[in-house]
Amino acid sequence: MTLDRRSFLKTIGTTAALTAVGTAASAREHVEAPADAVGMLYDSTLCVGCRACMSACRTANGLEPLKEEGGIYDAPIDNNGHTKTIIRLLDDNGANAWIKNQCMHCIDPACVSVCMIGALKKDDHGIVTYDKDRCIGCRYCQLACPFNVPKFEWDSATPLIVKCEMCNHLVADGKQPACCDICPREAIIFGDYNDLLAEANRRIETEPDRYNPELFGDSEGGGTQVLYLAPKNISHQDLGLPDLDDQSIPELSETIQHGIYKGFVAPVALYAALGAVMIRNRRQGGER
Numbered sequence: 001m002t003l004d005r006r007s008f009l010k011t012i013g014t015t016a017a018l019t020a021v022g023t024a025a026s027a028r029e030h031v032e033a034p035a036d037a038v039g040m041l042y043d044s045t046l047c048v049g050c051r052a053c054m055s056a057c058r059t060a061n062g063l064e065p066l067k068e069e070g071g072i073y074d075a076p077i078d079n080n081g082h083t084k085t086i087i088r089l090l091d092d093n094g095a096n097a098w099i100k101n102q103c104m105h106c107i108d109p110a111c112v113s114v115c116m117i118g119a120l121k122k123d124d125h126g127i128v129t130y131d132k133d134r135c136i137g138c139r140y141c142q143l144a145c146p147f148n149v150p151k152f153e154w155d156s157a158t159p160l161i162v163k164c165e166m167c168n169h170l171v172a173d174g175k176q177p178a179c180c181d182i183c184p185r186e187a188i189i190f191g192d193y194n195d196l197l198a199e200a201n202r203r204i205e206t207e208p209d210r211y212n213p214e215l216f217g218d219s220e221g222g223g224t225q226v227l228y229l230a231p232k233n234i235s236h237q238d239l240g241l242p243d244l245d246d247q248s249i250p251e252l253s254e255t256i257q258h259g260i261y262k263g264f265v266a267p268v269a270l271y272a273a274l275g276a277v278m279i280r281n282r283r284q285g286g287e288r
């Protein structure tokens with residue numbers, strides 16, 4: 001039997017791509033939250049959008065305070081080099097809900113995975129911390145984060161990355177994060193991660209007419225230590241949270257890397273995977 005060029009490419013591509021995937025399947029284990037994990041639970045149905053949390057966050061973290069100048073209130077529309085958390089309003093065809101954004105303290109964080117020199121780390125409680133003395137400003141963390149969280153201080157001569165560290169300086173003193181401490185509605189609460197999971201599920205079960213049955217963060221992106229409850233009939237994606245698989249980004253990317261480099265199959269696996277993509281693309285383009 002002879003193989004024409006297209007069949008040859010198909011065979012090589014498919015065989016070696018399967019080799020890569022098969023090798024990879026066992027290469028990277030799913031990461032669980034640490035035993036002493038802490039977290040935060042945000043309940044959009046309780047939030048009234050007062051933005052006290054934004055203000056308290058800035059004060060507690062030495063950031064320029066929210067202020068009113070010339071009648072114009074400083075209300076950024078996204079986190080930035082001066083803002084570690086924001087409150088947004090979903091206002092869409094009668095659907096109204098508040099959403100708080102800050103670092104999600106992912107259980108298996110992409111930012112930590114890509115930070116070459118360990119400026120971003122998870123501590124014993126699972127809080128993702130930032131060491132400004134190690135950071136070289138490459139901004140890989142910005143590109144990798146599925147929640148678009150790390151921000152660069154573009155207006156600084158010595159720019160750093162700015163992101164929520166769950167007020168770890170307060171937590172270390174036995175206090176709550178500033179946003180949780182000040183919230184008049186307890187819309188954002190801090191505590192043991194497993195207790196927060198149980199509390200969120202309890203609310204969903206006891207008030208099904210109030211809540212979206214999906215709890216965001218229990219599995220999305222490999223799980224996050226900041227959990228979100230949304231109002232019934234409003235999806236987390238409507239609130240601006242990404243639609244993520246249960247597999248974390250590092251789980252996927254490190255699995256592929258391990259698969260490609262394991263056992264000297266690198267060139268074959270890599271070119272085969274590329275070949276498989278080529279074939280798929282040609283098929284999608286109509287060529288058979």
Ligand code: SF4
Nearest residue numbers: 047048050051053183
């Ligand atoms: S302080 Fe509480 S109620 Fe006010 S905006 Fe923040 S989370 Fe919502």
Ligand code: SF4
Nearest residue numbers: 103104106109111145
């Ligand atoms: S939300 Fe982004 S910055 Fe925060 S831990 Fe996850 S990947 Fe890192």
Ligand code: SF4
Nearest residue numbers: 057164166167177179
């Ligand atoms: S935990 Fe601290 S740093 Fe993070 S959003 Fe709340 S107040 Fe800001």
